[in-house]
Amino acid sequence: MTPSACLQATLDLMSEVDSVARPADAVVSAWFRARRTIGDKERGQILELLYALLRHQARLGWWLVKHGREDMPRNRLLAWLTLKEGKTSDQVKALFNGAKFAPAVLVDHEHALLVKLQGCTIDHPGMPEEVRLECPPWAADPLRRRFKEAFGNEMAALLTSAPLDLRVNPIKSTRETMLGALKDIGVRARPSAMAPYGIRVDERLSLAGLPMLKSGEVEIQDEGSQLVAILVDARPGDRVVDFCAGAGGKTLAIAAQMNNKGHVVACDVMEGRLKRGAERFRRAGLHNIETRLLASETDRWIKRHKGGFDRVLVDAPCSGTGTWRRNPDARWRAREEQGLDNLVALQARILASAARLLKPGGRLVYATCSMLSEENEEQVAAFLGAHPAFRVVPLHEAAPRLTNSSHPDYLSLTPARNDTDGFFAAVMQREASPAPSAG
Structure with missing residues (x-):
């Protein structure tokens, strides 16, 4: 897939996530099952961008409202490419070129948005703390009561990517055996810090490539x-x-x-x-x-x-x-x-x-x-x-x-x-x- 095609695929997927009441992971699974021709590399790129957009949703929405634009997937993506990836309006225009499988050509008000966002970054001193930390209004007060001065640090941690943890099934194997098997297939992993049957995988990988997951020797579990x-x-x-x-x-x-x-x-x-x-x-x-x-x-x-x-x-x-x-x-x-x-x-x-x-x-x-x-x-x-x-x-x-x-x-x-x-x-x-x- 071309970079433009990956952007359009992400837009299609994000629009579906926005339009249904189901959790994003369920939507993602169904979406990729219906598109089995998408390769692992492209799948990873699409997922990485989708979840980055979800983790920055409040901040992207704040910028769009600030400039009088609707908070919708295409506008969010335009804002992301400018604010977070630092692309110029000409670079974005080259990606939104209207070719087959590419996003439609930019219209005048979209080009104007890119110009207004040029030189800005995703965070802004005028943002409320809840927006900057991507904390929904209903949870802000309870979480502040819980964490007090650590509120900002805890919320910032929630904006990072979650690790991949496995739990070894002791009925079928041992942690030492599974660590060795992962090493043999080129996967970097180590024992979990606290859980006696846990393994933390230190890289992103396609789960379809883990034979021990299919055999029931391990399960995915935080x-x-x-x-x-x-x-x-x-x-x-x-x-x-x-x-x-x-x-x-x-x-x-x-x-x-x-x-x-x-x-x-x-x-x-x-x-x-x-x-x-x-x-x-x-x-x-x-x-x-x-x-x-x-x-x-x-x-x-x-x-x-x-x-x-x-x-x-x-x-x-x-x-x-x-x-x-x-x-x-x-x-x-x-x-x-x-x-x-x-x-x-x-x-x-x-x-x-x-x-x-x-x-x-x-x-x-x-x-x-x-x-x-x-x-x-x-x-x-x-x-x-x-x-x-x-x-x-x-x-x-x-x-x-x-x-x-x-x-x-x-x-x-x-x-x-x-x-x-x-x-x-x-x-x-x-x-x-x-x-x-x-x-």
């Missing part, structure tokens, strides 16, 4: 997510529920911890996610997992299995603020009906309902990929206040080797501090029922 699964501390023979399993990333890690022994139930309210999870379970060689489609967080199945499990993981739906560097479009997709208050209320209902599944002495892990206190520490405090049978298991007791948390009792990770996604996890134990009195 190091922070791997640590959440470790906190479940599932043992061979246990009965475990992954209450909001999604496509099963943490379910896989938990079942592997159990050495394929015992019973894991992966629950979710979305059938498509569970089906994708089931395919991953088979590929990983895990046979101790059952999938369970729930009608809601209060499904009758929960009442029928009350007190029947040793471990319950609640990886609750959340604002996803901790994943913004991986999913830069997510910060702009918050809808009114999915506001923070509604999410917090849903999390409370899910946590209270899932807790009923736990037997006395069992462990309940509440986790989010959020960095907002309202969804994390405050949610746990509210639960404990309403459920006196539960107590917090401090992190030093639950996982003594995890020493890099920013909270003394809970797992609390951020991209700036830990170079993982932002994660929170609290471990709680249901106290054993008191023995009946002798009298």
Whole structure:
């Protein structure tokens, strides 16, 4: 593909991301599946530009509004080429040449925009801090309360590219073997800093070129997510529920911890996610997992299995603020009906309902990929206040080797501090029922 063709392909893809309600990664996957003739090199170029535009969306929009232009994909791309790549108007005009597969020729008002932006950079002293840091208005105050003077540093970290982490499946291989296999195919990788089965890949690469991914020897999983699964501390023979399993990333890690022994139930309210999870379970060689489609967080199945499990993981739906560097479009997709208050209320209902599944002495892990206190520490405090049978298991007791948390009792990770996604996890134990009195 020519440079002009790559620009047009990026424009087409960005227009589709803008026009649908689905997350960008899902749109991207479907878009490339329908265009299998695009090579790996060009695919990488298109993706790199798309995600750069998403990471700079607020700033590009600010410049367009400043000059009276509509915030739309083509204008964003013109602004990007000038403000970030430093191209002259003549260089941009050469790319927007109207040839086959190239963007249409510039019109007068587009050329005028390029002239106005010439010599400027993407940041401007007149930008509000939230715009410069690409922080949506609904999240600015909660994140400032959480991070205080570190707010700017944490937001800046969310504007970087997320690393590629793999989790070795101990049922099929070892970390040492997989590191050697990656080296043999020319991939630079190293052991993760905290996760015992984790591998960090130190380069961008096509995942289609990883044979160990197809064989189920490794899975793609952020190091922070791997640590959440470790906190479940599932043992061979246990009965475990992954209450909001999604496509099963943490379910896989938990079942592997159990050495394929015992019973894991992966629950979710979305059938498509569970089906994708089931395919991953088979590929990983895990046979101790059952999938369970729930009608809601209060499904009758929960009442029928009350007190029947040793471990319950609640990886609750959340604002996803901790994943913004991986999913830069997510910060702009918050809808009114999915506001923070509604999410917090849903999390409370899910946590209270899932807790009923736990037997006395069992462990309940509440986790989010959020960095907002309202969804994390405050949610746990509210639960404990309403459920006196539960107590917090401090992190030093639950996982003594995890020493890099920013909270003394809970797992609390951020991209700036830990170079993982932002994660929170609290471990709680249901106290054993008191023995009946002798009298």
